[in-house]
Amino acid sequence: xxxxxxxxxxxxxxxxxxxxxxxxxxxxxxxxxxxxxxxxxxxxxxxxxxxxxxxxxxxxxxxxxxxxxxxxxxxxxxxxxxxxxxxxxxxxxxxxxxxxxxxxx
Amino acid sequence: xxxxxxxxxxxxxxxxxxxxxxxxxxxxxxxxxxxxxxxxxxxxxxxxxxxxxxxxxxxxxxxxxxxxxxxxxxxxxxxxxxxxxxxxxxxxxxxxxxxxxxxxxxxxxxxxxxxxxxxxxxxxxxxxxxxxxxxxxxxxxxxxxxxxxxxxxxxxxxxxxxxxxxxxxxxxxxxxxxxxxxxxxxxxxxxxxxxxxxxxxxxxxxxxxxxxxxxxxxxxxxxxxxxxxxxxxxxxxxxxxxxxxxxxxxxxxxxxxxxxxxxxxxxxxxxxxxxxxxxxxxxxxxxxxxxxxxxxxxxxxxxxxxxxxxxxxxxxxx
Numbered sequence: 565x566x567x568x569x570x571x572x573x574x575x576x577x578x579x580x581x582x583x584x585x586x587x588x589x590x591x592x593x594x595x596x597x598x599x600x601x602x603x604x605x606x607x608x609x610x611x612x613x614x615x616x617x618x619x620x621x622x623x624x625x626x627x628x629x630x631x632x633x634x635x636x637x638x639x640x641x642x643x644x645x646x647x648x649x650x651x652x653x654x655x656x657x658x659x660x661x662x663x664x665x666x667x668x669x
Numbered sequence: 670x671x672x673x674x675x676x677x678x679x680x681x682x683x684x685x686x687x688x689x690x691x692x693x694x695x696x697x698x699x700x701x702x703x704x705x706x707x708x709x710x711x712x713x714x715x716x717x718x719x720x721x722x723x724x725x726x727x728x729x730x731x732x733x734x735x736x737x738x739x740x741x742x743x744x745x746x747x748x749x750x751x752x753x754x755x756x757x758x759x760x761x762x763x764x765x766x767x768x769x770x771x772x773x774x775x776x777x778x779x780x781x782x783x784x785x786x787x788x789x790x791x792x793x794x795x796x797x798x799x800x801x802x803x804x805x806x807x808x809x810x811x812x813x814x815x816x817x818x819x820x821x822x823x824x825x826x827x828x829x830x831x832x833x834x835x836x837x838x839x840x841x842x843x844x845x846x847x848x849x850x851x852x853x854x855x856x857x858x859x860x861x862x863x864x865x866x867x868x869x870x871x872x873x874x875x876x877x878x879x880x881x882x883x884x885x886x887x888x889x890x891x892x893x894x895x896x897x898x899x900x901x902x903x904x905x906x907x908x909x910x911x912x913x914x915x916x917x918x919x920x921x922x923x924x925x926x927x928x929x930x931x932x933x934x935x936x937x938x939x940x941x942x943x944x945x946x947x948x949x950x951x952x953x954x955x956x957x958x959x960x961x962x963x964x965x966x967x968x969x970x971x972x973x974x975x976x977x978x979x980x981x982x983x984x985x986x987x
Contacts, residue, residue: 568872575879582886586893599890603738606883610731610756613876614820 565628566619567612570665573628574609577635577658578602580642584651587643594648601655608662615669624668631661702959705966706780709942712966712973713773716939719932719976720874721766727757727877734884741891757877760812761820764805768829769870771801775836775863776943779856782843783950792843799840802833802866825869832866835859853951860947864940871936878931885927889920929979935972942969 565573581602585595617624638654641647732754739746778795809826838859842852896913899905945958945965952958 566872568875571876571879575882578883578886582890585890588897595894599894602887602890606734606887609883610880613879614873616821616824 565625565632567615567617567669570628570631570662571609571613573632573635574605574612574658574662577638577655578605578609580638581605581651581655584642584648587645589645590648594652597652598648598655601652601659604659605655605662608659608666611666612662612669615666617665617669621668624665627661627665627668631658631665634658634661702780702784705963706777706946708970709780709946709966710773710777712935712942712970713769713776713939715973715977716932716935717766717769717773719930719935720769720870721762723874723877723881723932724757724762724765727880728755730877730881730884731756734887737884737888737891741895756880757820758812760808761822764809764812764829765825765870765873768802768805768832768866771798771805772832772863772867772870772943774798776946779946779950782852782856783946783954789844789846792840792846795836795840795843799833799837802829802836806830806833820873825873828862828866828869831862835862856947857951860944864943867936867940867943871933871940874936875931875933878933882927885920885924889924892917892920926979929975932976935969935976938965938969938972942966 581598584590585598585602590598619625634654634657638651638658641650641654644651732751735751735754736746739751775795775798778791778798781791806826806829809822809829812822836859839852839855842855892913896910896917899910899913942962942965945962949955949958949962
C-alpha cells in the first residue's frame with residue numbers, strides 16, 4: 565500500500581465518521597469523543613500526504629494491514645447508534661495505527 | 670463561509686471551463702489518427718488544469734478548515750495568523766503543473782513520431798521538454814524543506830530528473846537522426862521514468878483532492894451539529910433555521926460536485942493512454958495497436974470529461 569493509498573483509506577474512514585456524526589441521536593459526550601478522534605485522524609491524513617516510506621518495510625505493511633482490517637470492521641457498526649462504543653474503540657485503533665505509521669516516516 | 674470557499678475554488682478553477690468548452694467538440698482531422706491524438710491532448714489539458722486548480726486551492730482548504738473549526742468552537746478568530754498557514758507555495762505549484770505541461774508536450778512529440786515526423790523539429794522540441802524538466806527538477810531540489818509536510822520536493826526532484834534524462838536520451842537520438850527502430854527502442858525502455866513522473870503528479874493532486882474532501886466533510890459535521898444545537902434552543906429563530914436549510918443544500922451540492930472532480934482516475938487513464946501511444950509508436954502503424962490506442966484514449970476522454978463537467982457545475986452554481 566502506498567502512502568497516498570493509505571491517505572485514501574483514512575479519507576474513507578473520515579467519511580464514515582462524518583456520516584455517524586451527522587446522524588442525530590448520539591449522546592453529547594460520545595459525539596465529542598468521536599469528533600475529537602475525527603480531528604486527530606484528519607491531522608494524521610494531512611501529515612501523511614507527501615511523506616516518503618519504504619512500502620516493503622515489514623512493520624509498515626503490518627500496520628497498514630491492521631488499519632485496513634479495522635476500517636472494514638468499522639463499516640459493520642458505523643451506522644448503529646447502539647454501538648457507538650464499538651465505533652469509538654475501532655476509530656481509536658485506526659488512529660493509533662496511523663500514529664505508529666507516522667513515527668516510521 | 671461556504672459561499673466564500675466555493676467562490677475561491679471556482680476562481681482557482683475557472684480556466685477549466687474554457688478548456689472544457691474547447692476540448693471536446695474539436696479533434697476530427699482528415700486522417701483517422703488525428704482524432705484520438707487530438708482527444709488525448711485535449712483531455713490532458715483538462716487534467717492539467719484540474720490538477721493545477723486543486724494545488725492552487727490547497728492553502729485555502731487548510732486555512733478554511735481552521736476558520737471553520739475556530740468558529741465552530743467559538744474561539745477567537747485570528748485572521749493574520751490563519752493567513753500565515755501555507756501548505757504549498759506558488760513555486761511548488763508551478764513546478765508540478767509545468768512538469769505536466771512538459772509531459773503533454775512529450776506525448777504530442779511521440780504522436781508526431783508515430784506518423785513518421787521524426788525530423789529535426791520534433792527532436793529539438795523533445796530536447797526542450799527534457800531541458801525544461803531538468804530545470805524543474807533543479808528548482809524542486811533547491812526548494813527549502815516544506816513548511817508543512819504536504820509535499821516531498823526532493824522526491825519530486827529525483828523523479829523529474831530521471832524523466833528528464835529519459836526524454837533527453839530519446840531527444841538525442843532524434844536530433845542525431847538515428848534509425849527509427851533505435852528511437853522506438855529508446856522510447857520504450859525509457860518510458861518507466863516518464864510514467865513515474867505522471868504517477869507522482871497524480872499522487873500530489875490526489876493528496877490535494879483528499880484534503881479538500883476531508884475539509885468539506887468536517888464542514889458538514891459542524892453544520893449539522895450547529896443545526897442540532899439551534900433547534901434545541903427554546904428561542905429558536907425560524908428565519909435562521911431557513912438560512913441553515915439553504916446552507917445545508919449548498920453544502921450537499923458542493924459535496925456532489927466534489928465527488929465528480931477527483932483527478933486521480935483520469936490521470937490513471939492518461940497513463941494508460943500514454944502507454945498505448947508508446948506501443949503504437951513502436952508498432953509501425955499496426956491497426957490492432959492503433960485500435961488499442963483509440964480505446965485507451967476514449968477511456969481517458971470518458972474519465973476526463975466529468976472533471977470538466979464538475980467544474981462547470983461549480984462555476985454555474987457560484
